[in-house]
Amino acid sequence: MKTTAIIAEYNPFHNGHKFHIEKARELTNADYVIAIMSSSFVQRGDCAVFDKWCRTRAALSCGADMVIELPVVYSTSSAEGFASGAVKIAEESGIADCLAFVAETDDITALKATADILCRQPEEYRNSLKTHLSDGLSFPAARALSLVENGISGCILSQPNNILAVEYMKALQLFSSTIEPVIVHRTTSEFNSEEISGNIASATAVRKALYTKQIALVKSTVPENCFRLYQGCNSVFADDFSSYLNYALRYYSAEELKQISSISEGLENRILKTVGEYDKISDICTALKTKRYTYTRLMRTLFHIILGITKEHENMFSPVDFEPYIRVLGFRQSALPLVKSLTQNASVPVIMNINKDEKKLSDSQKKLLELEKKATNIYFAPNNGKLGLDYTMPLIVEKDM
Numbered sequence: 001m002k003t004t005a006i007i008a009e010y011n012p013f014h015n016g017h018k019f020h021i022e023k024a025r026e027l028t029n030a031d032y033v034i035a036i037m038s039s040s041f042v043q044r045g046d047c048a049v050f051d052k053w054c055r056t057r058a059a060l061s062c063g064a065d066m067v068i069e070l071p072v073v074y075s076t077s078s079a080e081g082f083a084s085g086a087v088k089i090a091e092e093s094g095i096a097d098c099l100a101f102v103a104e105t106d107d108i109t110a111l112k113a114t115a116d117i118l119c120r121q122p123e124e125y126r127n128s129l130k131t132h133l134s135d136g137l138s139f140p141a142a143r144a145l146s147l148v149e150n151g152i153s154g155c156i157l158s159q160p161n162n163i164l165a166v167e168y169m170k171a172l173q174l175f176s177s178t179i180e181p182v183i184v185h186r187t188t189s190e191f192n193s194e195e196i197s198g199n200i201a202s203a204t205a206v207r208k209a210l211y212t213k214q215i216a217l218v219k220s221t222v223p224e225n226c227f228r229l230y231q232g233c234n235s236v237f238a239d240d241f242s243s244y245l246n247y248a249l250r251y252y253s254a255e256e257l258k259q260i261s262s263i264s265e266g267l268e269n270r271i272l273k274t275v276g277e278y279d280k281i282s283d284i285c286t287a288l289k290t291k292r293y294t295y296t297r298l299m300r301t302l303f304h305i306i307l308g309i310t311k312e313h314e315n316m317f318s319p320v321d322f323e324p325y326i327r328v329l330g331f332r333q334s335a336l337p338l339v340k341s342l343t344q345n346a347s348v349p350v351i352m353n354i355n356k357d358e359k360k361l362s363d364s365q366k367k368l369l370e371l372e373k374k375a376t377n378i379y380f381a382p383n384n385g386k387l388g389l390d391y392t393m394p395l396i397v398e399k400d401m
Contacts, residue, residue, distance in 0.1 A: 045299025
């Protein structure tokens with residue numbers, strides 16, 4: 001039995017994701033494909049447009065055999081934290097033979113060389129990085145320039161999927177993993193393009209169409225069964241959480257905000273100065289954006305404030321030293337052998353039903369789960385959803401056609 005893992009957000013699931021699953025299965029000759037999917041909030045510093053159960057159903061109905069939750073402390077982290085958290089779960093599962101990821105390049109040797117420098121951190125690279133950060137560049141820009149100065153092609157870290165691909169390679173190296181990395185080459189629609197032409201578009205474009213209620217455009221870019229599914233799901237967007245951020249900024253002191261993950265260098269004071277000046281999260285990010293602080297990093301920071309994700313959480317749950325649980329959100333009926341293999345081979349507790357399986361967790365794993373349950377409660381607040389859905393929503397078992 002051969003199993004390929006995919007790390008994804010499905011925000012929302014669209015035709016490009018369906019192609020990714022199909023191509024990953026084909027390239028690796030996999031019997032099963034598992035998706036390790038961001039939960040309620042995502043890496044770009046935003047809420048998922050649809051809830052994790054809706055997105056799980058979409059993935060299972062379009063080719064994924066199992067969906068595993070990526071806990072919010074990782075799903076809202078930097079590219080490095082996102083990738084290392086997801087790869088750690090794939091490694092812990094004991095069933096992932098391959099990791100198939102999208103990249104703009106098809107040169108896996110170049111990705112490995114880039115990952116190697118970032119893992120080894122040679123002196124020349126460290127000195128170059130320090131210089132560019134001192135010049136006021138953002139970390140991603142300083143890192144990319146330092147890599148070019150150390151012999152890496154500038155094309156590698158100039159594209160978003162390549163950046164994540166390098167982080168996946170780094171994580172595989174960090175954990176001495178035997179999982180084989182496989183590239184699914186991205187050939188259509190730029191990652192952040194807001195334009196829709198044809199039947200494959202970026203998730204950014206699909207979210208924009210959803211936000212502006214251009215239903216015909218959405219219909220052309222997502223599988224038919226997903227389109228029907230989305231019509232019965234509530235959508236949420238970042239600015240829907242603006243009132244919760246406003247409350248948090250009026251409640252926390254500057255000293256308390258300094259404890260929030262990704263806040264440093266006096267950023268807490270700049271954020272507090274926006275209170276009373278701007279109402280929307282998007283407007284606050286635009287006002288605070290600088291060469292050093294990108295819009296995405298600021299979005300991530302503001303959602304960390306809303307979610308209460310602190311530096312202590314970041315350190316406590318670092319994938320280097322911590323072993324997160326594995327939570328299955330759903331699987332296809334035909335994947336029962338995969339479920340059995342996971343429960344037999346995983347090196348950490350597997351959660352299929354929180355009510356029954358929570359007792360399997362260590363104290364630190366329970367703290368990680370508590371953070372997840374709080375994030376779910378917050379996610380459903382704009383639509384006045386019920387509390388405790390992590391306990392009451394059933395495990396999704398998708399029937400085979």
